[in-house]
Amino acid sequence: MREVHPQVLAAIGPHAYAEVMAAVHAHLPPPPGPFTSLLPPQGVKLTPPHFAYLKISEGCNHRCSFCIIPNLRGALTSRPIGEVLGEAERLVAAGVRELLVISQDTSAYGRDLGYRTDFRNGRPVRTDLDTLARALGELPAWVRLHYLYPYPQVDALIPLMAEERILPYLDIPLQHASPRILEAMRRPAASEQVLARIADWRERCPGLVIRSTFIVGFPGETEADFEQLLRFLAAARLDRVGCFAYSPVAGAAANALPDQLPEALREERLERFMAVQAAISREKLKARIGQRLTVLVDEVAADQVIARSYADAPEIDGTVTVPGPWDLEPGDFIEVEVTDARDHDLWVRPIED
């Protein structure tokens, strides 16, 4: 690589934080003291100041046939819980109002470390997802968990969501509902069991919002498989759904599967899938008209404010629009009443108690 790009100063593998820091310090020595440092104590991040992504692990132990992340990032490597909590506390102290917990497989957090005990502020803390979620839930910020694999650990999070210690928002990529296709994808979870679990989660946490992602047009997907997926969608009535038409990724095992579908068919299934989900989303959002919500302000313009509720992760879900000029700042929480709804977004008016 150095022959082609002589300006590259160091080449380092994944997870090698110490080596990265050593290389950075070798080429850009740290300033001698806090009064000369340009970096704030919470570090530098690329999101607006009021929300931040909190990465808890890197890599993945699964081998989904359409994915090459394990090849690129390696096996699951969890960050020690004390380090994660320290970063979260610094971010919140710096003004972050929403922490978005991310990883390739959030539900597996700590498994590679044997869920070992770490320390935070002199107190022992177990490196597992339940402990992490409880500790983050004590901070004065929204906590949103992304990318939960459908493991039993997810069930243990529902009481924390019902008590609103963390946001009642489950981002659980399901990918398909046909057992044949899930097997070809090397994914778990029969759809009947998933439907029963969704019903149980909703019973225990009635405000729960479930987000998922799916792939349509996977190699070998028949019309019957696809219709099974549409029936699952209609039965599950998920709140937020992303969908991709399958496309091969260089190096993925699925490339070698027989019965690859033509692009036109993959795109047609994507359109049919999204039409079914748009109708579900529209109905669910219409049912929110008249409800009161707490929303987090993202942007303030001269004629409107753009915000999000607990049901909306930034960038991927809907928005909540407050028409009119309001004296608000990004990062403010306000109470609103829902006045209108479209396929994915809400319109509201502020409530002044």
Ligand code: SF4
């Ligand atoms: S799709 Fe997700 S769970 Fe599957 S191998 Fe890739 S990163 Fe892991």
